[in-house]
Amino acid sequence: MPSESALGPPPSMTEVRDELTPMLSQYYELCERYDDALVLFQVGDFYEAFCEAAEVVARTCEVTLTKREDSTGTYPMAGLPIDNAASYLDRLLDAGYRVAVADQVEDAEEASGLVDRAVTRIVTPGTLTDDELLGAADANYVAAVARGDGSDVGTGGAGGASDADGPYALAAVDVSTGECLVTSLPDAERCVEELERLAPAELLLGPGVDLPDDRSLPAMESAHDPDAFGFDAARERVGAYVPSPDAVLDAEVEVRACGAVLAYAEYTQGDERLEYVSRITRYDPRESLRLDATALRSLELFETRGDSRGRPLVDVVDDTASAPGRRRLRAWLRRPLLDRERIEARHGAVAELVERSLLRERLRELLAEVYDVERLVGRVSRGRANARDLRSLLTTLDTVPELRAALEGSSDTVGDDADHVASDHLCDLLDALDTLDDVRDLLRSAIAEEPPMEVTEGGVIREGFDADLDDLRATEREGRQWVADLEASERERTGIDSLEVGHNQVHGYYIEVTNPNLDRVPDDYTRRQTLKNSERFYTPELKRREDEIFGAAERADSLEYDLFVEVRERVAAETDRIQRLADAVADLDALASFAAVAVANDYVCPEFGSHDEGIHIENGRHPVVERTRREFVPNDARLGGRHSEDGERGRIAVVTGPNMSGKSTYMRQVALVVVLAQAGSFVPADAARLPILDRVFTRVGASDDIAGGQSTFMREMSELTDILHDATDESLVLLDEVGRGTSTADGRAIARATTEFLAEAVGAYTLFATHYHELTDLAEDLDSVFNLHFAASRDPESDGESVTFLHRVREGAADSSYGVEVAELAGVPERVVSRSRALVDAERDGADDVNGADGADEATETQAASRQPAADSRQRTLADAAATNGGAHVETEPVVEGAETDDGVDADVLADLADLDLARTTPLEALNALHDLQRRLEGAEDGG
Numbered sequence: 001m002p003s004e005s006a007l008g009p010p011p012s013m014t015e016v017r018d019e020l021t022p023m024l025s026q027y028y029e030l031c032e033r034y035d036d037a038l039v040l041f042q043v044g045d046f047y048e049a050f051c052e053a054a055e056v057v058a059r060t061c062e063v064t065l066t067k068r069e070d071s072t073g074t075y076p077m078a079g080l081p082i083d084n085a086a087s088y089l090d091r092l093l094d095a096g097y098r099v100a101v102a103d104q105v106e107d108a109e110e111a112s113g114l115v116d117r118a119v120t121r122i123v124t125p126g127t128l129t130d131d132e133l134l135g136a137a138d139a140n141y142v143a144a145v146a147r148g149d150g151s152d153v154g155t156g157g158a159g160g161a162s163d164a165d166g167p168y169a170l171a172a173v174d175v176s177t178g179e180c181l182v183t184s185l186p187d188a189e190r191c192v193e194e195l196e197r198l199a200p201a202e203l204l205l206g207p208g209v210d211l212p213d214d215r216s217l218p219a220m221e222s223a224h225d226p227d228a229f230g231f232d233a234a235r236e237r238v239g240a241y242v243p244s245p246d247a248v249l250d251a252e253v254e255v256r257a258c259g260a261v262l263a264y265a266e267y268t269q270g271d272e273r274l275e276y277v278s279r280i281t282r283y284d285p286r287e288s289l290r291l292d293a294t295a296l297r298s299l300e301l302f303e304t305r306g307d308s309r310g311r312p313l314v315d316v317v318d319d320t321a322s323a324p325g326r327r328r329l330r331a332w333l334r335r336p337l338l339d340r341e342r343i344e345a346r347h348g349a350v351a352e353l354v355e356r357s358l359l360r361e362r363l364r365e366l367l368a369e370v371y372d373v374e375r376l377v378g379r380v381s382r383g384r385a386n387a388r389d390l391r392s393l394l395t396t397l398d399t400v401p402e403l404r405a406a407l408e409g410s411s412d413t414v415g416d417d418a419d420h421v422a423s424d425h426l427c428d429l430l431d432a433l434d435t436l437d438d439v440r441d442l443l444r445s446a447i448a449e450e451p452p453m454e455v456t457e458g459g460v461i462r463e464g465f466d467a468d469l470d471d472l473r474a475t476e477r478e479g480r481q482w483v484a485d486l487e488a489s490e491r492e493r494t495g496i497d498s499l500e501v502g503h504n505q506v507h508g509y510y511i512e513v514t515n516p517n518l519d520r521v522p523d524d525y526t527r528r529q530t531l532k533n534s535e536r537f538y539t540p541e542l543k544r545r546e547d548e549i550f551g552a553a554e555r556a557d558s559l560e561y562d563l564f565v566e567v568r569e570r571v572a573a574e575t576d577r578i579q580r581l582a583d584a585v586a587d588l589d590a591l592a593s594f595a596a597v598a599v600a601n602d603y604v605c606p607e608f609g610s611h612d613e614g615i616h617i618e619n620g621r622h623p624v625v626e627r628t629r630r631e632f633v634p635n636d637a638r639l640g641g642r643h644s645e646d647g648e649r650g651r652i653a654v655v656t657g658p659n660m661s662g663k664s665t666y667m668r669q670v671a672l673v674v675v676l677a678q679a680g681s682f683v684p685a686d687a688a689r690l691p692i693l694d695r696v697f698t699r700v701g702a703s704d705d706i707a708g709g710q711s712t713f714m715r716e717m718s719e720l721t722d723i724l725h726d727a728t729d730e731s732l733v734l735l736d737e738v739g740r741g742t743s744t745a746d747g748r749a750i751a752r753a754t755t756e757f758l759a760e761a762v763g764a765y766t767l768f769a770t771h772y773h774e775l776t777d778l779a780e781d782l783d784s785v786f787n788l789h790f791a792a793s794r795d796p797e798s799d800g801e802s803v804t805f806l807h808r809v810r811e812g813a814a815d816s817s818y819g820v821e822v823a824e825l826a827g828v829p830e831r832v833v834s835r836s837r838a839l840v841d842a843e844r845d846g847a848d849d850v851n852g853a854d855g856a857d858e859a860t861e862t863q864a865a866s867r868q869p870a871a872d873s874r875q876r877t878l879a880d881a882a883a884t885n886g887g888a889h890v891e892t893e894p895v896v897e898g899a900e901t902d903d904g905v906d907a908d909v910l911a912d913l914a915d916l917d918l919a920r921t922t923p924l925e926a927l928n929a930l931h932d933l934q935r936r937l938e939g940a941e942d943g944g
């Protein structure tokens with residue numbers, strides 16, 4: 001947590017405010033003005049902080065705490081060398097601070113009295129522009145959320161206005177690239193979900209915005225002038241970026257969010273207007289597959305969960321060659337598409353690149369030469385690019401004609417494979433590859449080939465670009481040559497063989513004569529400096545030449561700087577075109593990467609079908625696990641649709657099997673195939689035919705959960721609530737061990753009720769991994785439910801008592817939990833293992849007795865469970881199941897099976913249970929109702 005006392009004016013200075021020295025008074029003022037940031041104050045080559053802020057800086061950056069004394073007292077002080085400020089800034093940001101950088105804005109030598117200082121930028125996590133501070137792989141956003149007042153209706157702009165689009169709007173800017181995104185969201189929950197997906201580094205909340213507390217946003221929350229969210233101010237600001245805000249943005253609330261985020265970005269950059277934010281893109285989250293934070297996390301798309309040693313999906317499927325490509329691929333994975341045409345356009349391009357390996361490799365070779373052009377152009381237009389940046393831009397632009405040639409088939413580097421690309425998407429990208437000849441010519445003729453970092457010290461402009469500059473440099477060169485020749489000519493003229501011509505910073509050029517030769521010094525020599533063994537002189541001509549050389553050099557340096565700035569501005573004027581080019585390059589790189597990964601890992605192009613056909617994956621693999629296991633067992637997945645072998649297929653699979661048998665891996669691989677397919681990638685399978693899904697939900701059981709804070713069970717239930725509310729018959733739902741966080745009886749009941757609800761009220765494609773074997777009975781009762789299991793075989797070599805996992809999914813329910821064997825594998829002491837085994841056997845025998853002896857009344861919970869018919873006999877025909885089921889689910893509830901007594905309480909309980917409208921019952925209500933029913937049954941037993 002940042003320390004509040006390090007922000008704002010230091011109290012110890014407040015007491016003596018009027019007596020502070022001018023410099024500290026200036027510091028004090030800046031602290032007052034930027035009171036939400038830690039002020040770093042330039043003093044010469046250092047950024048200094050004082051008082052509490054100094055203590056924070058010393059501690060956080062591990063620099064020495066010193067003191068500054070003046071007439072008013074002694075103040076702690078800590079300084080950071082400006083030359084490598086970036087790494088220190090990084091630490092301060094990590095510690096949760098914003099940093100206001102106060103630079104000297106006046107040349108110290110020219111200043112009369114106190115050097116003027118001003119805050120030139122505010123470094124915050126969401127508004128970074130320094131390459132050193134930015135990860136290349138991800139966009140870095142600051143986001144603002146505004147809330148509508150209910151009167152927000154579309155202004156008739158893009159995207160079709162509607163009331164349903166309010167009342168939240170979210171706007172985000174990546175200050176390093178100029179990307180600006182805006183969208184509307186119907187409520188706070190959706191807003192959080194979108195924020196989780198966007199993962200901004202910093203967040204501004206507008207007036208009245210109240211987001212749920214349980215959000216898992218790592219973003220720093222910053223406060224900014226609430227007036228920036230006002231409509232008129234916002235509209236004016238947005239108007240400075242796009243000609244007609246109403247044509248781009250759809251509602252007042254969007255304008256307000258966008259205005260506010262731009263205002264904050266401007267504030268942090270110390271700029272009037274961010275020239276390179278040249279486009280504002282409005283998007284609709286409904287156009288992409290919804291993946292909330294829970295899904296992103298549990299599918300490990302971008303990060304592995306805390307407990308996992310594996311790699312995230314993105315690691316495996318990202319083989320991009322350039323930074324823009326890397327960010328693009330991530331954005332695609334974050335937002336898989338819903339529009340079949342767009343998805344298939346990507347697949348078409350990937351397919352062509354998979355097919356044409358020479359073309360693919362040539363493209364990737366060229367893309368590897370591309371610099372981070374999005375950020376480069378950002379720096380160019382912020383006026384922060386140096387000559388090396390412009391050279392990098394040129395190198396990047398120089399690849400474009402070659403990329404074009406490769407795609408057009410006119411390049412001989414692709415050998416026999418020289419055809420014009422055929423897929424529509426690649427053709428479109430080819431059209432978008434603007435060679436920017438004007439910009440390239442300018443850069444090539446203007447910028448030196450190996451320019452220095454500094455742009456003020458000359459050497460950045462190429463010879464031949466500017467005649468005046470060339471004249472000045474020629475004068476300088478001639479002068480230097482004259483000096484270089486001087487030694488020889490003076491030796492000859494004076495006859496002093498040891499005479500030397502040299503130069504130093506203080507005295508300039510000199511002729512040095514050793515003491516024994518002083519009598520031979522000519523009259524036109526004037527003494528400049530006396531050393532121990534020699535004297536230094538100059539002549540009028542040397543002096544004149546020196547002035548000429550340094551005058552020319554100085555004028556050339558400053559002319560070079562002016563020319564450089566002019567070139568940079570001319571390039572900046574083409575920002576929009578360069579950004580469009582960058583966009584096309586990023587797409588091309590992401591597509592080529594998908595193709596390379598598909599080839600390397602044997603992925604196939606998925607096909608899309610209708611929901612009537614269901615999901616069908618043949619020999620699917622988990623893209624990450626398959627890379628870490630020597631042998632990965634592929635598995636089919638079929639949910640919904642009609643199939644030749646088994647007719648109508650249910651959409652809900654109850655997946656059982658021992659621990660470690662591969663259930664979670666299997667379920668996730670289905671989801672990952674869906675995500676990859678809709679992102680435009682090929683998929684790890686032999687074949688896949690998929691419907692287009694609207695959302696992937698995941699609910700991973702308590703034991704696998706790393707989220708802290710709330711009670712894990714409570715959290716599990718609230719996530720379940722989200723799923724049951726929001727899933728549709730076009731969603732994929734993964735449930736892993738749902739209900740584990742509470743008592744077995746409750747958990748089982750919830751698991752069952754949930755499955756029934758998904759089957760009857762939702763119709764979502766569902767994979768439900770569970771250890772509750774009772775759940776497999778549902779396949780009998782509901783025709784949309786079927787069982788899958790993962791088998792393990794006992795290893796004959798170890799007396800049949802240890803277990804081998806086959807990782808192979810099979811139809812039907814598992815017949816044993818193999819828990820004891822897994823315990824043994826895990827190294828549980830032999831005594832405990834054998835005792836467990838004995839207990840299991842005893843229970844099984846007991847259960848058999850019970851079954852045989854019709855002793856239903858005494859059945860314990862375990863026995864009741866074992867009483868279920870064996871897995872195989874449970875596989876009834878779908879017609880059977882449908883007949884039994886009759887469309888009503890409650891009557892078949894196995895919890896009460898076998899309890900058909902005349903007992904009045906049981907009958908009441910049954911009746912109440914039958915009345916329960918599951919379609920309108922939340923899991924928690926169901927839990928309470930079940931608890932209540934159970935108590936009533938127990939009460940009756942106790943009483944009887």
Ligand SMILES: Nc1ncnc2c1ncn2[C@@H]1O[C@H](COP(=O)(O)OP(=O)(O)OP(=O)(O)O)[C@@H](O)[C@H]1O
Nearest residue numbers: 625629631632633658659660661662663664665807
């Ligand atoms: N198809 C497969 N081929 C090869 N190895 C696999 C396969 N599926 C899973 N594995 C490996 O088996 C181990 C267990 O897998 P997983 O976590 O999916 O099991 P699980 O049944 O979900 O276990 P639990 O019930 O304990 O959560 C993992 O280490 C995984 O790498």
